[in-house]
Amino acid sequence: MTECASAQPRYDRSAITLVTGVIGADTHIVGNRILSMALEKEGFKVVALGALTPADEFVKAAIETAADGIMMSSLYGQGELDCRGFRDLCVEAGLEDILIYVGGNLVVGKQDWADVEKRFLAMGFDRAFPPGTRTDDVVRALDADFAERTTRQRAS
């Protein structure tokens, strides 16, 4: 690896639990598995739900494990349908503040990524990642978001 994700995160990665999985009737597990392994290697606690995971199972797993974030993949073009209302589902379950990332081939056909990203952020996702994202980029994003949250918590 030429670039290091983040040498010294300003928070304790081992205190962070992340739920990973592929949402909906989607069997494409490889990318999500690579991400799960990379996150574990970087020191996060990972709860991997695997392929074909319904939206409510992400929420249930996050409740039992007191997860800090949900990392959802979708590769088969139905992501927009599957992910609609997911933030609401989390809010309903008392997980208002949980961090939610989504990544993969989120929509059908060739669409402008900026537009796709905007739609997913509007749906309540904290971040959306295009196809071909490197795991390091995800880790950097997590570091930034959790460091910011830690600072905010200390301030309040």
Added chain:
Amino acid sequence: MNLQVCEPAALLIDFGSTYTKLRAVGLETGAILGAGQGPSTVTTDVNRGLDAALKDLESHLGGLPEFRHRLASSSAAGGLRMVTVGLVKELTAEAARRAALGAGAKLVGTFAYRLTRADLAEIENLAPDILLLAGGTDGGNAEVVLHNAEALAGAELGGPVIYAGNRTAADEVADILDRGGKTVVVAGNVMPEFNVLNIEPARAAIRGVFIDRIVHAKGIDRAAGRFDAVMMPTPAAVLEGARLLAQGTASQPGLGELLVVDIGGATTDVHSVAKGDPSREGVIVHGLPEPFAKRTVEGDLGMRHNARAIVDLAGAAAVAADAGLDEDRVEALLAAIDADVERLPQTDEEHAFDRALARAAVTQAVARHAGTVKVVQTVTGPATLQEGKDLGRVETVIGTGGALAHGRDPADVLAAALADPGDPSSLRPRAPRFLIDREYLLYAVGLLVEPAPEAALKLGLAHLSDVTPQTTGGAAHERAIHVG
């Protein structure tokens, strides 16, 4: 009759809700030396029923041998009544349920998420013998179990609390309950990691509390000097017996994966000793992992107290057709059962009706116990998802309970447990052999597992009768079973 017993013997006692049952078993041969029965007298003095049963046994044996082991199980005084509390219904709440059922409990209430005031009032009203509190993976959610511990600490609970939730919160939960004057036993988490089922420590804790406290609370220890121990609730003994019959011992092979169907007057119990892995290739297993030895209880399926519930569920027309009766007769027979739940079938019509009731109960109970598959269409083609156990390859189905032990055609009743080609989504046994536990000794096998496993296995194998219908023509006839 003279006492002629040349081998060391064990006395196996079942303090039931109706009878006190005894079996004297030879520890070398695993033979039943004799049986005795008395009334259930747990509500007054347990010794009276035991005296009567021993007298009955003595009259059959011509004396009583010296017993090396005297072991008891109990389902008297309402059984081991338990309430379970978990976090997410399908996760830790389900794991807690399975632990309690596997320990032979009668589940009277199951709760999930935060306990409300109404929940607490209900729990107080249920007055369980033991409450099992779970929730959160280790290092996971602690907030809800702490909230529930606070709530339970202030509730009127007679029995102890077993805590089998998030390990990180265990000390705090124990302190909170202790301050509230509750007895607490801490066991391993029923779900230490997400989707990892770990019910053995909770099962062991339930059994420990049962032996130490419940036996006393139920008044069974009045006869304490007359047996070594009340080992476990009767349903747990049946599950242990089933496990031994399936797995065998170091020197004797068992029967392989099996299913036990126990049709009672109020409930139908199903026990499976099977891994339940998919029997077809490419099937993806989903949901909480299944315990190898699993017990489910259907509280709405019973031959007498719940006869009407069975008919309502299966449909009066279907039951009537299966029994070869018209619906008016079915209603009349149901009314007769409602009026007298002790009633045993006398006429051909009553036998036919009982057979249809039992078949409907077995169909429902086994379908609920067995796993299911569904096909999901994905972009890469259809994918098959399995939830629960695939029992398709189970080789043996054992039937017990009055309707099977004394019914006219037990094989026909057990056939209702089989997979239905018209409903491939239900993963029930495809082509098992049928065995009947006519002498009601699965509990005795289970009690003997610990002190004398070889004798226990011999006892079970020698007394189950094979009633599998012969496909090569002719009527079913009973045979000795062959193993290995």
